[in-house]
Structures are given as C-alpha cells and as structure tokens.
Amino acid sequence: MTGEIPGQFEYEHLLSHTFPGFFTAVTFFMLIDVWSPSRLTELVLSNYNNMIAFIGFVLLVGTIMGVILDNIHHCILEGLIFDQFDEVQLWITKFNRLTKIDPNKFNHCDSENIIYYNFVNTIGADALNYITHLRKGKYCYSEFYANTFIALVPFSMVVPYYLLKTFQISWSLCICISFFILSISCISLVSSYQAYMNYNKSLYYLVLGFINKDNNRRISCQNRI
Amino acid sequence: MPESHINLKRIFYDFIFTLVLTAILCALLMKAIGLTISDFLFSIVIPASIIIAIIISFFHWLLCNSDIYFWKFAFLLPGDIFYYIIATNNGYSCIYDEEIKIKLPEGSVLIRPKPNHKNSEPALKDVSRYRDDFRRILKGLKCHHAGFLADKLASHISDNCGSSERSLWKNRTGALSIGESESYVLWMHTKINRTLIPIDTKNKFLDLTISHCDWDRGDFCKLDSLYLLISKNVILLLIRLIVLAFFILLILMQNPPLNIVTEPLQVQENWTYGEMHYVPIAIKNIGCDLFSVNVLNQNSSNDSSINATWSNNRWPNRWPRDYLKSGEIGFINLSVQRNCSPGEYRGNLVITANAKRNPLPDLIPYYTIIPPTFYQTYAKTLVEVPFFIRIAPKPNATVHLANGKLKHENFHPSSSRR
Numbered sequence: 001m002t003g004e005i006p007g008q009f010e011y012e013h014l015l016s017h018t019f020p021g022f023f024t025a026v027t028f029f030m031l032i033d034v035w036s037p038s039r040l041t042e043l044v045l046s047n048y049n050n051m052i053a054f055i056g057f058v059l060l061v062g063t064i065m066g067v068i069l070d071n072i073h074h075c076i077l078e079g080l081i082f083d084q085f086d087e088v089q090l091w092i093t094k095f096n097r098l099t100k101i102d103p104n105k106f107n108h109c110d111s112e113n114i115i116y117y118n119f120v121n122t123i124g125a126d127a128l129n130y131i132t133h134l135r136k137g138k139y140c141y142s143e144f145y146a147n148t149f150i151a152l153v154p155f156s157m158v159v160p161y162y163l164l165k166t167f168q169i170s171w172s173l174c175i176c177i178s179f180f181i182l183s184i185s186c187i188s189l190v191s192s193y194q195a196y197m198n199y200n201k202s203l204y205y206l207v208l209g210f211i212n213k214d215n216n217r218r219i220s221c222q223n224r225i
Numbered sequence: 226m227p228e229s230h231i232n233l234k235r236i237f238y239d240f241i242f243t244l245v246l247t248a249i250l251c252a253l254l255m256k257a258i259g260l261t262i263s264d265f266l267f268s269i270v271i272p273a274s275i276i277i278a279i280i281i282s283f284f285h286w287l288l289c290n291s292d293i294y295f296w297k298f299a300f301l302l303p304g305d306i307f308y309y310i311i312a313t314n315n316g317y318s319c320i321y322d323e324e325i326k327i328k329l330p331e332g333s334v335l336i337r338p339k340p341n342h343k344n345s346e347p348a349l350k351d352v353s354r355y356r357d358d359f360r361r362i363l364k365g366l367k368c369h370h371a372g373f374l375a376d377k378l379a380s381h382i383s384d385n386c387g388s389s390e391r392s393l394w395k396n397r398t399g400a401l402s403i404g405e406s407e408s409y410v411l412w413m414h415t416k417i418n419r420t421l422i423p424i425d426t427k428n429k430f431l432d433l434t435i436s437h438c439d440w441d442r443g444d445f446c447k448l449d450s451l452y453l454l455i456s457k458n459v460i461l462l463l464i465r466l467i468v469l470a471f472f473i474l475l476i477l478m479q480n481p482p483l484n485i486v487t488e489p490l491q492v493q494e495n496w497t498y499g500e501m502h503y504v505p506i507a508i509k510n511i512g513c514d515l516f517s518v519n520v521l522n523q524n525s526s527n528d529s530s531i532n533a534t535w536s537n538n539r540w541p542n543r544w545p546r547d548y549l550k551s552g553e554i555g556f557i558n559l560s561v562q563r564n565c566s567p568g569e570y571r572g573n574l575v576i577t578a579n580a581k582r583n584p585l586p587d588l589i590p591y592y593t594i595i596p597p598t599f600y601q602t603y604a605k606t607l608v609e610v611p612f613f614i615r616i617a618p619k620p621n622a623t624v625h626l627a628n629g630k631l632k633h634e635n636f637h638p639s640s641s642r643r
C-alpha cells in the first residue's frame with residue numbers, strides 16, 4: 001500500500017486561515033518576551049533545538065489561533081460590520097429574492113448552503129467546482145484580509161515594546177513602525193470589505209447564470225412542443 | 226413619536242457609549258504609561274474621558290447634520306431597523322407612475338430618507354433579464370430608465386407620516402423597464418419586535434420583495450437591548466477605536482516605557498573568604514529618563530556584608546544620584562566585605578525607579594498658554610538580577626562559618642575555582 005501525500009493543503013486556505021494565525025502566534029511570543037525578564041529572542045537564536053521548539057510553537061499555536069481568528073472574523077467583522085452596509089445587504093436581499101428563500105427563516109449563510117445543495121442536486125458534482133472556484137477566487141481573499149486585520153491590530157500594539165527591548169531601536173522609530181502597521185491593518189479592513197462585496201455580487205450572478213440556463217432549457221423544450 | 230425626541234435620545238446614548246469607551250481606553254493608557262489609576266481617577270481619568278467623549282460626540286453630531294453622513298454613520302438605537310425593498314417589473318411593458326402602498330405599524334416612525342448616491346445606485350439597478358429576454362425581443366419594447374430615486378420614496382413617506390395616517394402611497398415618476406429591478410432602503414424606528422411591513426401595489430406585474438437585516442429588535446430585556454446597542458454600533462465603535470488608537474500612539478511616543486537592560490543578566494561567582502570582592506553590573510537605560518533609581522538587595526541570609534551600591538556614572542555634585550537619563554549607562558557594584566562568612570548566598574538585586582509623564586498629546590501648542598503638567602509614576606520594578614555567590618574558606622585557616630561555628634579547612638584546588 002503506497003502512501004500518498006494528502007492534498008488538503010490549499011494555498012487559499014493557508015492564506016486565509018493559517019498565515020494570520022502564525023502572525024498571531026509570533027505576536028504572542030513577542031508579548032511574552034516583553035513581559036519576561038529574560039531575553040527570549042536571544043534564547044531562541046542561541047541554538048538549533050530552541051529554534052525548532054520556536055517553530056513548533058508557531059505551527060501549533062498559529063494553526064489554532066488561525067481558526068479562532070476566522071471565527072472572530074465571521075462573527076464580528078462579517079456578521080456585525082460588513083452585513084450592516086446597505087450595499088451588501090441589498091445584494092443579499094437580491095440573492096434571497098432570486099433563490100426564493102425567506103430571509104426571515106434563514107440567515108445569509110444558511111441560504112448559501114441551501115442553494116449550494118440545490119445546485120449539486122440539479123447539475124451534479126460540477127456545481128461544487130463552480131462554488132469552490134468562487135470561494136477560492138473571491139471569498140478566501142476577503143477572509144485573508146479580515147483575518148490579517150485582526151492579527152495586525154494587536155501586533156501593532158506589541159511591536160514597539162518588543163523592538164525597544166530586543167533591538168533597542170529608538171522609541172520614536174518604534175512608534176512610527178506601529179503607526180505604519182496600524183495603517184496597513186486599516187487598508188486590510190477596507191480590502192476585506194471590497195472583496196466580500198465582490199463575492200456577494202459574484203454569488204448573485206453565478207446563481208443568476210444557473211437560473212438563466214435552466215429557463216432557456218425549458219423555453220427550448222416548449223418551442224419544440 | 227416626534228423625530229426630535231429620537232435625535233435627543235440618540236445623542237444622549239451616543240455620549241454615554243463614547244464615555245464608557247474613552248474611560249476604558251484612558252484607564253488602559255494610564256496603565257501602559259505607568260500611572261496608578263486609583264491615584265489619578267478624579268484628576269485625569271474621569272475629566273479626560275468626559276472631555277474626549279464630549280468632543281467626539283459633538284463632532285459626530287456635526288458630521289451627522291449632513292444627510293449623507295447621518296444615513297451612513299448615525300448612532301443606532303436598539304429599535305432601529307433597516308428595510309430593504311426590491312421592486313421588479315415582471316410584466317410585458319414598462320411601468321410608469323405606479324403606486325406602492327406601505328403600511329407602517331403602530332408606534333413606528335421613519336427616521337430620515339436615504340440620500341441619492343449617484344455613484345453607488347447604478348450598481349444596484351442591474352437589469353434582471355433572465356426571465357424576459359425572449360419577451361423583450363418578441364414585443365420589441367425598449368424602455369429607457371428614467372431615474373427612480375429611492376430617496377424620493379423615503380422623503381415622501383417621511384413628510385406624510387402623521388400619527389393617524391399609517392398607509393402611505395408613493396406615486397412613481399420614472400419608468401421601470403421590463404425585467405428591471407430597483408431597490409429602496411427604509412430606516413425605521415419601531416417598538417414592535419421583528420416587524421414585517423405590509424407592502425402592496427395595484428399593478429400585479431410589479432413584484433415587491435421586502436426584508437430587513439438580522440440585527441433588529443430582539444426580546445425586551447435590558448441585557449438584550451444592551452447587546453443590540455453595541456452590535457448595531459460596532460462600525461462606530463471600530464472607527465472610534467482606530468482613531469483613538471492613533472492618538473494613544475501619539476501619547477505613547479512622548480512617554481517611552483521605563484525599560485533598562487542589564488549586563489550580565491545574572492551573577493554567579495565563587496570567591497574566597499578574607500578578601501574583598503566586587504562585580505560590576507552595567508545598566509543601560511533604553512527607555513525614558515528615570516528618577517529615584519533604587520537598588521534593593523534581597524539575599525537569603527540578610528547578610529549586611531553583601532552590598533549593592535548604585536552609581537549613575539555622573540558628576541556627583543551636579544546631578545542627583547538617583548537619576549539616569551535615557552540612553553545612558555549606570556552601574557551597580559555588588560561587593561562582598563572581607564568578613565563575610567564562607568557559605569552560599571542567593572538573592573536578587575531589584576532595581577526600581579519612577580518617571581515623569583505627560584499624558585496630553587504634544588500636538589496642540591497649548592504649552593504657550595498652560596505649562597505642561599508632569600505626573601510621577603509609581604516606583605516600578607524594572608529588572609531583577611539574580612545572584613549566587615559562594616564564599617569558600619581560606620586554605621589552611623580557621624574560619625567563622627555562616628552559622629557561627631568554627632571550622633578548620635585544608636586547602637583544596639577545587640574550592641577556589643571561579
């Protein structure tokens with residue numbers, strides 16, 4: 001029996017979930033270093049065993065934190081912030097109207113799941129390819145930007161103290177770096193909103209395309225009759 | 226419910242919401258720069274929080290005087306609900322001057338019409354031709370969109386919203402092409418949980434869909450209202466947090482942390498009885514200027530023959546001895562007297578200091594009017610240097626041990642290793 005490398009590691013998934021998690025794990029390490037009287041960075045760089053332990057810490061804690069960050073993103077950024085904007089809400093309403101799903105009974109996530117299952121039932125396994133393409137091409141980037149925003153905000157608060165202690169950079173420069181990182185995180189937030197908006201538009205048009213195709217098929221059948 | 230009452234309520238809740246936020250941030254900032262919160266609660270935390278909350282609420286109120294910004298960034302109350310209406314022409318011809326009947330529930334009021342966004346509206350007015358392409362071709366109808374403005378609908382309703390008149394009609398002025406759909410947003414304050422607005426039209430080919438967002442009014446308990454108050458204003462909360470974070474960074478920039486590094490990190494020495502020994506420990510100040518620098522010698526036996534003295538490496542008559550300027554290096558001399566008994570001594574050198582803080586950002590040139598006020602931090606423990614000293618007896622000598630007994634020792638090379 002030959003062993004196969006599982007093909008579960010997808011770049012988009014790593015990008016959206018794992019990398020921001022790694023970033024948070026590094027932030028944790030920096031925070032511990034700032035609070036600790038010892039110099040943990042020097043300790044990590046002192047020999048290979050410590051470096052391997054540090055990499056293991058980042059992999060383990062980063063993977064866990066990535067999933068937790070993603071949940072925070074879905075609950076707060078997506079659920080409480082992005083969905084409050086008119087533009088997004090109107091596209092969701094249009095989507096619900098198109099799919100004839102009662103928005104008072106199901107939330108947007110449930111509606112999406114229902115329509116996915118309908119697609120699979122109607123056009124078979126190919127539907128999954130379309131959906132996966134949409135999620136990889138649009139939604140994963142929205143998740144990546146949002147998770148990066150969540151990871152960068154605490155990072156920007158910890159980084160000046162860490163740089164001062166470990167590299168003894170001047171405090172003004174440390175704060176400037178923190179300003180820069182905070183600005184980058186704000187750009188990530190806006191980018192996430194735009195990507196999410198794009199995803200909702202694309203989802204609507206994807207469903208519209210399927211319904212169009214279905215209608216045309218019916219019309220052509222009626223013409224033949 | 227008159228509109229002015231809602232606005233006052235909105236401003237009041239906005240102020241309280243902002244006050245709580247700024248008070249939490251002020252307390253965190255005080256902790257970050259090393260000031261004791263309880264000492265400065267009435268002198269800094271509460272007055273600063275109130276002043277910042279008033280400034281933010283006032284500027285927010287000014288911003289919301291504009292219809293566009295009020296619609297986008299107004300402070301939302303638990304009973305505020307947005308309704309999204311989509312009207313689609315499912316007929317075989319264009320629809321002109323159609324009436325849409327919207328029945329408002331009792332105790333509800335439309336807050337303000339949505340202004341027309343020339344840039345964003347066309348994106349929502351897509352042509353849904355999936356059902357009617359073939360009909361359009363057959364009938365040869367070509368309708369031009371005449372601009373059906375969402376704000377006209379809302380403003381009309383708002384102007385005619387009386388206490389007795391609950392059914393509202395809108396006369397359409399534009400044309401809706403075949404298969405075309407348009408959207409409207411109604412912003413309403415209601416007392417009824419999950420209100421569904423009945424909406425109707427006489428034209429059976431005009432398909433109307435109405436829905437509201439998920440975070441409408443929940444159960445009527447205070448905790449639920451508090452959750453709704455926070456969750457509906459998360460956008461404002463986030464924007465204000467980001468703006469305040471930039472201000473906090475500005476304040477932090479002029480108040481570097483109290484931070485020193487020592488070399489070595491710990492002391493471990495093997496010395497011989499009967500001689501005076503000392504080891505210097507360098508202290509580099511990488512943070513702000515330090516005042517009242519103090520070194521506490523906490524050793525296991527409380528022996529006074531082990532001393533730690535502090536020197537800031539400055540001219541003694543010119544500067545206070547307990548002052549260490551930012552970027553300078555000071556020294557601690559850890560010394561052992563001649564009469565220190567043989568044995569093992571463990572302990573810590575605890576270095577404490579305080580600093581002076583200016584919690585106002587150095588942006589506004591207020592220093593020309595009011596001199597800057599500096600506040601003294603509490604004595605913060607900056608670093609602890611552990612030491613372990615072993616005093617070996619002098620070879621071939623009778624010595625007093627740490628426990629007071631006499632002991633005659635023979636010389637052995639291993640006992641004097643360092």
